[in-house]
Amino acid sequence: MSLYHEAAEVFAVASKDGGSIKSIVFSKKKWKSDGRTLFALTTETAKWSDVLSKVIENSGVLKVEKQLSPQLALLLVHDLLLAPRGLALTPKHGLAASITKHKARLSAELTKERLRRGFASIDALRSHVNGSAGDVRSGLYRHPRWIRINTLRTSLAAQLETTFASFKPTSAMTDIMTCSPADKLVHTDQHVPNLLAVPPGVDITSHQAYKDGKLIIQDKASCFPAYLLDPSSTVGDIIDACAAPGNKTTHLAALTSSGADQQTSPSRKRKIFACERDAERSKTLSKMVRLAGADSVVQVRTRQDFLKVSPQAAEFANVTAILLDPSCSGSGIVGRDEAVLNLHLPAVDTENGTKTTHRKRKHEMAEAETKQLATDDTSENVPLEGEAAGTKLQDRLAALSSFQLRLLEHAMTFHAVARIAYSTCSLHDEENEQVVAKALLSDVAVERGWKILRREQQVDGMQAWSKRGRVEAVAAVMNADTTEEIDADVVAEACIRCEKGGEDGTMGFFVAGFMRDVEARNGGVQPSKKGAAVSATLHNGTDLQNGDEEEWEGFSDQE
Numbered sequence: 001m002s003l004y005h006e007a008a009e010v011f012a013v014a015s016k017d018g019g020s021i022k023s024i025v026f027s028k029k030k031w032k033s034d035g036r037t038l039f040a041l042t043t044e045t046a047k048w049s050d051v052l053s054k055v056i057e058n059s060g061v062l063k064v065e066k067q068l069s070p071q072l073a074l075l076l077v078h079d080l081l082l083a084p085r086g087l088a089l090t091p092k093h094g095l096a097a098s099i100t101k102h103k104a105r106l107s108a109e110l111t112k113e114r115l116r117r118g119f120a121s122i123d124a125l126r127s128h129v130n131g132s133a134g135d136v137r138s139g140l141y142r143h144p145r146w147i148r149i150n151t152l153r154t155s156l157a158a159q160l161e162t163t164f165a166s167f168k169p170t171s172a173m174t175d176i177m178t179c180s181p182a183d184k185l186v187h188t189d190q191h192v193p194n195l196l197a198v199p200p201g202v203d204i205t206s207h208q209a210y211k212d213g214k215l216i217i218q219d220k221a222s223c224f225p226a227y228l229l230d231p232s233s234t235v236g237d238i239i240d241a242c243a244a245p246g247n248k249t250t251h252l253a254a255l256t257s258s259g260a261d262q263q264t265s266p267s268r269k270r271k272i273f274a275c276e277r278d279a280e281r282s283k284t285l286s287k288m289v290r291l292a293g294a295d296s297v298v299q300v301r302t303r304q305d306f307l308k309v310s311p312q313a314a315e316f317a318n319v320t321a322i323l324l325d326p327s328c329s330g331s332g333i334v335g336r337d338e339a340v341l342n343l344h345l346p347a348v349d350t351e352n353g354t355k356t357t358h359r360k361r362k363h364e365m366a367e368a369e370t371k372q373l374a375t376d377d378t379s380e381n382v383p384l385e386g387e388a389a390g391t392k393l394q395d396r397l398a399a400l401s402s403f404q405l406r407l408l409e410h411a412m413t414f415h416a417v418a419r420i421a422y423s424t425c426s427l428h429d430e431e432n433e434q435v436v437a438k439a440l441l442s443d444v445a446v447e448r449g450w451k452i453l454r455r456e457q458q459v460d461g462m463q464a465w466s467k468r469g470r471v472e473a474v475a476a477v478m479n480a481d482t483t484e485e486i487d488a489d490v491v492a493e494a495c496i497r498c499e500k501g502g503e504d505g506t507m508g509f510f511v512a513g514f515m516r517d518v519e520a521r522n523g524g525v526q527p528s529k530k531g532a533a534v535s536a537t538l539h540n541g542t543d544l545q546n547g548d549e550e551e552w553e554g555f556s557d558q559e
């Protein structure tokens with residue numbers, strides 16, 4: 001296998017498992033190529049991928065050279081046009097021949113693309129790609145610092161006038177992600193209310209407003225579940241089933257105290273029950289709830305296993321919404337201040353001249369679409385990456401997804417609950433769309449009338465979010481498991497995904513909402529047959545608790 005094939009494999013593995021180039025290259029022993037060469041080629045190519053993907057698309061090379069995958073084309077064109085020594089192949093090599101014969105066309109397209117971007121010379125474009133503003137990790141997007149304004153203690157306007165008064169507003173997220181760490185820029189998010197982004201170099205923790213619980217460091221994606229749950233859509237109490245350290249709990253508390261929610265349920269003070277199984281994390285949760293000023297709304301249930309919370313208990317009779325954010329593989333986590341590459345792949349022209357969409361491409365070539373690759377290694381993710389860990393990863397995902405499904409089915413049994421938000425910081429279908437699809441097909445969902453919360457039924461910011469679930473992942477479960485009619489396209493469209501470290505500046509994340517018409521159903525909890533089966537599997541060996549705890553450790557400041 002050539003250097004280029006192995007480099008293409010690195011992109012594919014990173015795409016599928018969400019790993020960093022560094023860890024994939026250096027954790028696998030059996031590369032034929034030199035690891036340092038492989039690392040240099042993949043990171044350099046990824047840096048240029050925004051420019052080169054356009055060059056390749058406009059040249060039409062992929063339409064003619066059908067043996068070339070988008071990844072291979074990107075790598076070959078990079079070396080052909082930009083590497084000082086050109087292609088690392090003999091001229092007679094098939095791959096070399098397939099790309100060299102298009103050199104004139106590709107060079108012309110590179111010139112056009114350079115001029116289109118306003119660069120007078122290739123050196124000027126190169127220094128732009130290599131990064132401006134003196135960023136040592138030049139050419140890389142840096143993960144922004146997201147700050148949720150805690151409206152229990154302050155307001156967005158007040159913070160923009162005080163803590164961020166010396167910051168220059170920008171409407172472009174790319175400014176935040178590519179500026180010098182020393183630049184003081186601030187971006188107001190367009191999807192989630194009361195959310196700001198600042199460059200990663202800004203240390204917000206030294207500000208008094210942070211110490212007073214007015215500002216909460218929370219990734220944009222991590223704000224989606226409480227926002228999607230939309231407390232104002234129901235009037236009763238809320239359970240946060242897996243709550244520590246409490247970012248989503250305090251977000252829920254802020255939302256239930258907002259104007260919209262007050263109008264929905266003005267007469268009765270709503271409660272949020274925050275369950276946390278782990279003793280130490282329960283302490284962190286209690287601390288965070290106090291600091292955020294949410295203790296009048298939130299009742300922390302320390303060391304409370306959600307699975308042991310009885311849906312029949314009188315104190316939960318008024319619970320109408322549940323937020324479920326269980327432990328997961330954590331493959332979407334971006335390390336603190338991690339530099340991330342944004343890999344753009346060229347679209348392929350099909351026979352009839354239309355461009356293959358990313359979704360179709362994923363369907364056709366399981367790992368062909370690489371979007372974002374983290375360049376830094378984060379300890380949480382290492383054990384889950386690479387082919388060598390493939391079997392272990394599959395076993396782990398199977399155990400995690402059974403556990404997640406069991407929690408979700410349990411949430412569906414609560415008598416008055418009409419809304420559920422389910423989320424993970426995982427990139428894996430098994431923990432995301434597949435759990436959602438299995439839950440929809442479960443006995444309890446069918447018996448109790450649970451449906452997916454469709455895109456058009458979601459709050460404005462979530463409707464507007466363009467990255468949705470994977471149809472193939474939903475369809476895989478439905479084909480394998482059932483004859484029931486649930487439209488895979490609708491379910492996938494209802495699911496929300498966030499890319500890890502891409503141009504949106506989010507961590508990798510997944511969230512979906514469920515709803516049901518409680519009025520149309522009479523109560524009576526029917527224990528799910530499938531739930532019982534899953535439960536039996538879970539008690540049959542795998543120690544999920546310890547595994548979850550280990551994974552969770554790594555993102556306490558992000559979640």
Ligand SMILES: C[S@@+](CC[C@H](N)C(=O)[O-])C[C@H]1O[C@@H](n2cnc3c(N)ncnc32)[C@H](O)[C@@H]1O
Pocket residue numbers: 222241242243244245246247248249275276277278281304305306307325326327328548552559
């Ligand atoms: C992904 S973290 C939750 C992060 C939290 N929602 C936030 O935004 O800050 C998952 C948490 O669920 C807890 N957990 C796992 N299984 C649980 C269960 N059965 N009942 C209650 N908590 C559980 C873990 O200890 C961990 O603290």
